[in-house]
Amino acid sequence: MADPADLFAYVRGEIVPLDRAFLHVSDLAIQRGYGVFDFFKVVDGQPLFLEQHLDRFEASAQQMELAVPLSRAALESAIRELITRHDLPVSGVKVLLTGGYSTDGYTPAEANLVMLQQPFAFPTPAQVAQGISIISHDYVREMPPVKTINYTMGIRLIKELKAHGADDVLYHKNGLVTEFPRSNFFIVKHDNTVVTPAQDVLWGITRQNLLGLSGTPYRIMEAPVNLQDVREAKEAFLTSTTKRVLPVVQLDGAPIGSGKPGAVTLALLDALVELEERQLKTLLEKQ
Amino acid sequence: MADPADLFAYVRGEIVPLDRAFLHVSDLAIQRGYGVFDFFKVVDGQPLFLEQHLDRFEASAQQMELAVPLSRAALESAIRELITRHDLPVSGVKVLLTGGYSTDGYTPAEANLVMLQQPFAFPTPAQVAQGISIISHDYVREMPPVKTINYTMGIRLIKELKAHGADDVLYHKNGLVTEFPRSNFFIVKHDNTVVTPAQDVLWGITRQNLLGLSGTPYRIMEAPVNLQDVREAKEAFLTSTTKRVLPVVQLDGAPIGSGKPGAVTLALLDALVELEERQLKTLLEKQ
Structure with a gap:
């Protein structure tokens, strides 16, 4: 530091x-x-x-x-x-x-x-290999598409995270999943379709970059995701500027899929890192 | 100033x-x-x-x-x-x-x-005699009983207030009335019962003081209030530390009751001012 x-x-x-x-x-x-x-x-x-x-x-x-x-x-x-x-x-x-x-x-x-x-430091390979555990909480941010400074709910839930030994909290409204306090959420279905909620979320830049990825064999799309979809998913992950693509392996104490980071998730992390490296190269060449 | x-x-x-x-x-x-x-x-x-x-x-x-x-x-x-x-x-x-x-x-x-x-200055007699106009807006604060610094919604609505020529905005959820951004709300029914919403509101001190008033002929109570109740009310008013009891004479462009400050409202303002004067006297005597 x-x-x-x-x-x-x-x-x-x-x-x-x-x-x-x-x-x-x-x-x-x-x-x-x-x-x-x-x-x-x-x-x-x-x-x-x-x-x-x-x-x-x-x-x-x-x-x-x-x-x-x-x-x-x-x-x-x-x-x-x-x-x-x-x-x-x-x-x-x-x-x-x-x-x-x-x-x-x-x-x-x-x-x-x-x-x-x-x-800041990106997640280490060991952190990526381990993935994170999350809990769910019924809440929708007041103006989801606007990046306001109001994080009252997320900060108040830090204590609850610790009590559950969890790393982050996934917001949902009546079971319809939205986002984390500071990250977006994706699931991978058993047909390898990759889905992220479209409603009541901040349009994260990493999320947008994943949705715009070309050259991967996966269909990446916006669609409603409910808690049951997450429980039945093959894989899950979060995205953010600092976390990139980070596997989510447990929801409310139950494993998601195999309970380990999945192949699609790790392939998308690689694709995102490549995208970032390409942009960095372009920016350095422009100098 | x-x-x-x-x-x-x-x-x-x-x-x-x-x-x-x-x-x-x-x-x-x-x-x-x-x-x-x-x-x-x-x-x-x-x-x-x-x-x-x-x-x-x-x-x-x-x-x-x-x-x-x-x-x-x-x-x-x-x-x-x-x-x-x-x-x-x-x-x-x-x-x-x-x-x-x-x-x-x-x-x-x-x-x-x-x-x-x-x-600050209390409302002048002329302001009390005129009363205020309000609009309604569907919103509930995130943690109503907690006096957090989050006033994002109230501040964003300042422009809408101006556009309507209104003085304040009354929050409701699906028609069930709660509070103003910085004040509580009361209605006076035609039987002179005075009612303030009990759910999803900040427990304002002026509100509590009114609920605890003795020596008035009016029954003052907490109960659900919906927008239709407000439209049909005999009188309405808000309460706050700086505004005391301020008549509300118009909701969403339509007059409430006679469209003028009501007798019960003004009697409660007098009772509140007396309560404050009694407390001030007690405090000064204790010095």
Whole structure:
């Protein structure tokens, strides 16, 4: 891990050492939990799938009636300036937009833009080989397609996860599965069709990239998935920017399929890593 | 209004000028909208119904697994110290507890306690005489009895309020009425029974005080209220710490009852003001 003392942050137009990155308490994120964000990974100094992430970030901001204070070009330029302050092999950049310094603590003001860069590690081969255990919980996020900062439910469930020895919690509504607090969900059916829920989910970039994969023998599609489908699935996995494709081997204490990471899941992880490597190569060549 | 430059805030153990009251961007309110708060009024230097507010604050914190860093006595002492820094005839104190400076941006850390004091004005006699217009919106807060900082829906609806020329939005679920974003709701039936919804609402202190009123000729009770009940009501009003009892005269463009503030509503406002004055007198005598 990088020493936090060596990190920088972008706060309201300025890049400052992370330990001096503050917001006034009148900020509407602090007062009313009002804000949106996005998060993308940076490999060898190159932000991956940046346009997709910034498209989603701008759409989230618009849904919350927040004006991004920078044009797309200026935003990208600020991101690149932040990235060049660090020398991190693999990291994530969080771009956060809050409701601003509200005079009455309720009405949005000029939005505050904050960007943070932190190192992270992809799951190790051992973690991928082991897969994760999940529990289910009846809940739908308030505005699923919008990446708001409201993670109250996910954070409150950390204790329940620990009590069950589980790694993550899969949300469902009356049995209809949606997503994890910070990841999307896929199952592999016995005919090798790969399915991810279409309704009430955040359109994760990794999810979109899997749905757009060409060159795999599998049909990858959006369709309703219920808890019984998961129990009867051949394989299951989650997707996210930091976790890529991570096998899910147990639901509410019962094994999914063989209870081990499946061949289709691992093939899709390989395909995703190849896609990322191709993008990285293209970005490095453009420099 | 007081000049913000003359105000102070309590931030993580210290009282500082408001313009120097900041939280680090790693705070879980900023990162994940994770926090709870309470808000009470201060008249002539005396916090009203403080024990009820702090009981609820501590209960909210417990529901979110946040530890209040001060004992009740120390918390009251800090509140009184903040109040003595100001000389405001009528003001509100917001006590806010966030998920703390999280190292991973997700897991709660040592909770951060912030307290802000700001002047406010009760509704004027003219505002009371006019009453307010409201619209309805299908929504239930995620954890209604917990005073979390999540006001995403209420804030997003500000624009819709303006478009309708309305003053506030009444939440309901499938027609079953609950509350406003920041106030409780009551109707007066034609037999002068006064009813407030019991399910999926925050237990407002003003609401509790009305339910506990003695010496009025009206039966004041909790019971389910649906939108049709509101349309057929004789009177309606909202309650909150800053608004006290405020007549609601129009729902979704149609008048409620006579379309004017009703006699029962105004009698309850008088009774509430008397209750507050009695408490203030008791508090001043105890000094």
